[in-house]
Amino acid sequence: MPTRRATYFRSVFTMTARTKEDAAIYVPAERTLSVLRDAVQKCRGCDLYRYATQAVFGELETERNAAKPKVSIMMIGEQPGDTEDKEGRPFVGPAGRLLDQCLEEAGIDRRNVYVTNTVKHFKWEARGKLRIHKKPNMQEIHACRPWLEAELETLKPRLIVCLGAVAAQSLLGSDFKITQARGKVQQVEGFAPIIATLHPSAILRARTDEDRHRDRHILVVDLSVAARYLSRIKNRTASP
Numbered sequence: 001m002p003t004r005r006a007t008y009f010r011s012v013f014t015m016t017a018r019t020k021e022d023a024a025i026y027v028p029a030e031r032t033l034s035v036l037r038d039a040v041q042k043c044r045g046c047d048l049y050r051y052a053t054q055a056v057f058g059e060l061e062t063e064r065n066a067a068k069p070k071v072s073i074m075m076i077g078e079q080p081g082d083t084e085d086k087e088g089r090p091f092v093g094p095a096g097r098l099l100d101q102c103l104e105e106a107g108i109d110r111r112n113v114y115v116t117n118t119v120k121h122f123k124w125e126a127r128g129k130l131r132i133h134k135k136p137n138m139q140e141i142h143a144c145r146p147w148l149e150a151e152l153e154t155l156k157p158r159l160i161v162c163l164g165a166v167a168a169q170s171l172l173g174s175d176f177k178i179t180q181a182r183g184k185v186q187q188v189e190g191f192a193p194i195i196a197t198l199h200p201s202a203i204l205r206a207r208t209d210e211d212r213h214r215d216r217h218i219l220v221v222d223l224s225v226a227a228r229y230l231s232r233i234k235n236r237t238a239s240p
């Protein structure tokens with residue numbers, strides 16, 4: 001298994017000066033999902049809250065109200081999309097539906113997967129009547145980091161799956177390339193094992209059907225790696 005010595009402290013976001021504004025002062029000391037979920041609505045750690053309908057915190061489909069639910073996998077996307085922004089829940093739009101199908105094909109029980117995003121507010125630009133996704137910048141990603149850390153600390157997932165470059169680079173460093181290292185288990189000090197793969201939105205945006213089929217297959221393959229890895233670590237901890 002390849003190991004990657006990208007430590008927490010080497011991460012691009014901690015290299016960004018800590019003096020910059022971030023969400024830390026809005027994150028409550030009490031680490032339960034419901035407390036965090038309420039508090040994130042008051043976050044002013046960056047300006048994105050001004051243009052979003054609401055903050056979208058992570059969730060576990062079947063245990064939305066549990067304080068510290070048991071989580072096997074935490075999946076981290078980029079930021080909520082238009083549908084997620086309106087509904088206040090992560091991965092409930094087209095990308096979420098594709099993710100659900102791929103999880104099923106990979107044999108991962110969606111009920112044990114906590115889904116969240118690197119950035120909790122939708123960043124967009126107007127194109128006519130449409131709100132078009134705009135990639136968050138480094139400062140916004142850095143600002144939102146305390147919420148992601150709070151989720152990781154509260155849930156202690158056994159495996160982290162980063163969907164797309166924004167999530168992957170936030171945990172694995174800015175030089176991490178999905179195309180080169182996707183689908184491989186990465187060990188980073190201070191985190192559960194991490195597997196990075198394609199973002200379902202990128203698959204939906206593929207230019208040709210051929211590209212879309214190929215990328216969808218890649219996502220299923222990488223999620224299958226995650227499923228096998230998880231069952232191996234579960235078996236290891238279960239055996240005497």
Ligand code: URA
Binds near residue numbers: 081092093
């Ligand atoms: N894309 C993401 O990264 N996250 C969502 O919640 C929806 C789309």
